[in-house]
Amino acid sequence: MLTAGVDIGGTKVLAVAATGKGEVVAERRQPTAAGPDAVLAATAAVVADLIAAEPGIAAVGVGLPGLVDLNGVVHYAPNLPGFVGVAARERLAAACPVPVVVDNDANVAALGEVLHGAGRGCREVLVVTLGTGIGGGLVINGAVNRGGFGLAAEIGHFTVDRDGPLCACGERGHWEALASGTALGRRAREWAARGDAPGVLARAGGVVEMVTGHEAGQSALAGEPDGLAILAEHAGDVALGLGGLVNILDPELIVIGGGLVHLGETLLAPIRAAFPAHVEAASLRTVPPVEAAALGERAGAVGAAALARTLVPSP
Amino acid sequence: MLTAGVDIGGTKVLAVAATGKGEVVAERRQPTAAGPDAVLAATAAVVADLIAAEPGIAAVGVGLPGLVDLNGVVHYAPNLPGFVGVAARERLAAACPVPVVVDNDANVAALGEVLHGAGRGCREVLVVTLGTGIGGGLVINGAVNRGGFGLAAEIGHFTVDRDGPLCACGERGHWEALASGTALGRRAREWAARGDAPGVLARAGGVVEMVTGHEAGQSALAGEPDGLAILAEHAGDVALGLGGLVNILDPELIVIGGGLVHLGETLLAPIRAAFPAHVEAASLRTVPPVEAAALGERAGAVGAAALARTLVPSP
Numbered sequence: 001m002l003t004a005g006v007d008i009g010g011t012k013v014l015a016v017a018a019t020g021k022g023e024v025v026a027e028r029r030q031p032t033a034a035g036p037d038a039v040l041a042a043t044a045a046v047v048a049d050l051i052a053a054e055p056g057i058a059a060v061g062v063g064l065p066g067l068v069d070l071n072g073v074v075h076y077a078p079n080l081p082g083f084v085g086v087a088a089r090e091r092l093a094a095a096c097p098v099p100v101v102v103d104n105d106a107n108v109a110a111l112g113e114v115l116h117g118a119g120r121g122c123r124e125v126l127v128v129t130l131g132t133g134i135g136g137g138l139v140i141n142g143a144v145n146r147g148g149f150g151l152a153a154e155i156g157h158f159t160v161d162r163d164g165p166l167c168a169c170g171e172r173g174h175w176e177a178l179a180s181g182t183a184l185g186r187r188a189r190e191w192a193a194r195g196d197a198p199g200v201l202a203r204a205g206g207v208v209e210m211v212t213g214h215e216a217g218q219s220a221l222a223g224e225p226d227g228l229a230i231l232a233e234h235a236g237d238v239a240l241g242l243g244g245l246v247n248i249l250d251p252e253l254i255v256i257g258g259g260l261v262h263l264g265e266t267l268l269a270p271i272r273a274a275f276p277a278h279v280e281a282a283s284l285r286t287v288p289p290v291e292a293a294a295l296g297e298r299a300g301a302v303g304a305a306a307l308a309r310t311l312v313p314s315p
Numbered sequence: 316m317l318t319a320g321v322d323i324g325g326t327k328v329l330a331v332a333a334t335g336k337g338e339v340v341a342e343r344r345q346p347t348a349a350g351p352d353a354v355l356a357a358t359a360a361v362v363a364d365l366i367a368a369e370p371g372i373a374a375v376g377v378g379l380p381g382l383v384d385l386n387g388v389v390h391y392a393p394n395l396p397g398f399v400g401v402a403a404r405e406r407l408a409a410a411c412p413v414p415v416v417v418d419n420d421a422n423v424a425a426l427g428e429v430l431h432g433a434g435r436g437c438r439e440v441l442v443v444t445l446g447t448g449i450g451g452g453l454v455i456n457g458a459v460n461r462g463g464f465g466l467a468a469e470i471g472h473f474t475v476d477r478d479g480p481l482c483a484c485g486e487r488g489h490w491e492a493l494a495s496g497t498a499l500g501r502r503a504r505e506w507a508a509r510g511d512a513p514g515v516l517a518r519a520g521g522v523v524e525m526v527t528g529h530e531a532g533q534s535a536l537a538g539e540p541d542g543l544a545i546l547a548e549h550a551g552d553v554a555l556g557l558g559g560l561v562n563i564l565d566p567e568l569i570v571i572g573g574g575l576v577h578l579g580e581t582l583l584a585p586i587r588a589a590f591p592a593h594v595e596a597a598s599l600r601t602v603p604p605v606e607a608a609a610l611g612e613r614a615g616a617v618g619a620a621a622l623a624r625t626l627v628p629s630p
Binding site for chain 1 (some may be wrong): 382390437465555564567599
């Protein structure tokens with residue numbers, strides 16, 4: 001039996017058909033459309049496309065970056081404009097020929113990693129998705145925890161610098177505003193504007209305003225000193241929030257996913273170096289390992305497909 | 316059947332004998348001794364005293380403010396000097412005639428509140444203890460969650476102001492460093508030093524260095540403008556961290572305990588007023604209620620007594 005999983009991100013949509021073992025048998029990707037109507041229509045279309053290719057698909061799971069309640073209503077999604085009070089599950093169910101479940105994108109990524117990825121066998125896992133924003137999934141006592149109202153694990157949205165930059169949600173100095181992929185782009189533009197990022201700037205045609213996190217990451221991957229320095233500074237802010245979350249949650253494992261994870265060790269090594277300094281009494285306890293999402297950027301889509309299996313009665 | 320519960324705080328020790336319904340039948344309180352040897356000896360002595368008064372006591376639970384692992388070893392306790400790598404459970408077990416269990420003080424307070432206090436019937440509760448430091452207890456899916464290594468819920472120790480005051484743990488700008496009872500004292504001294512806290516200062520004999528959180532609280536309780544203003548400012552910093560924790564954990568209820576809870580609505584009303592502003596999309600979701608610990612400052616001791624019942628086989 002196959003299920004489909006769709007991971008709707010701030011910039012791209014990744015859809016897969018997967019087996020019960022998390023093996024991907026078909027994949028589609030496309031840019032994220034603008035506005036809820038277009039996003040939901042494009043999602044239904046990509047599901048129809050997958051079902052045409054793989055008629056055995058029995059259910060669909062969808063992950064979205066935002067506050068998604070237990071009924072699949074999106075209350076708020078700062079990185080998906082227009083998604084305020086959108087009954088995403090209900091509308092997709094009306095447009096799809098198979099049952100649909102909708103959850104937060106990082107929750108489904110956490111499910112994917114715990115069932116099929118880096119977290120297999122673990123009962124307490126913090127999954128952090130670094131992308132347009134910062135999302136999270138909390139695996140607690142072996143299950144994805146959704147909190148009292150289904151809105152848990154908005155882990156990008158706690159203040160780490162009350163005088164810091166504005167977050168997409170409107171609050172000042174949230175971890176997401178300092179440590180997301182979007183924040184990496186802002187950081188790189190600041191370095192470029194003051195003349196400290198020649199390698200990064202060259203990758204953006206010499207135009208500061210064209211610099212994004214992508215150019216900073218590519219520069220770092222190429223071993224250029226400016227890209228590496230920007231990424232090291234950025235990793236320090238990732239580590240600052242990560243340390244606080246370890247103090248709060250004490251996970252046995254941290255899994256990093258999201259768009260930035262394609263940077264691999266170039267990003268993870270400086271995070272690992274910086275984060276124990278922010279863990280209370282790090283020298284006197286077990287500091288959890290930090291691993292890349294084994295499913296890479298597919299974690300959300302594969303996890304959404306796994307979530308969809310809960311809709312299908314066991315044989 | 317009775318059990319004993321001992322709540323060891325930074326400044327005082329509260330010990331009770333309690334029934335299975337959480338009814339306190341005997342109570343002892345004393346100042347906290349200095350150093351692990353003296354603290355553990357005093358704990359064993361107060362347990363012996365309670366057993367002499369209530370011979371039916373079948374087990375003892377102890378709550379301590381710090382990182383206590385699943386074996387009752389205290390790895391680190393910033394507000395209990397000397398407790399580094401102390402095998403508290405093992406040493407108390409050798410000194411007590413009944414079985415002993417040791418846990419973090421806020422974990423036992425959370426257990427007490429969920430079983431016998433403000434959180435009865437709830438499955439997702441955040442318990443926050445505001446005292447010498449800030450502790451926490453996470454009730455998730457109906458159980459106290461201790462994390463992967465037993466060290467979860469050190470909720471005072473995440474950065475909210477990276478340029479802020481030093482925390483007892485050595486990190487800069489942790490929530491505890493801004494919003495604990497100790498921080499209330501520092502805040503009141505700052506107000507007094509610049510001449511803005513005449514009512515508070517008078518309660519400390521006119522000596523700035525003698526001002527603590529206690530004088531600020533008493534001034535506020537008496538309705539003095541300076542005490543109320545200091546408490547309102549302080550409540551704003553409590554709310555800042557609380558909002559972040561709601562975004563991370565999405566509890567259905569927040570319970571405030573610890574030494575500051577004796578201030579009642581004088582403290583809780585400004586916290587309630589300030590904290591929704593820090594909850595992501597507060598107007599579009601359910602913001603959890605903030606309630607005082609129903610067991611008051613006894614929450615830890617009563618919860619420790621409840622934890623002790625897990626040591627006694629059911630009849």
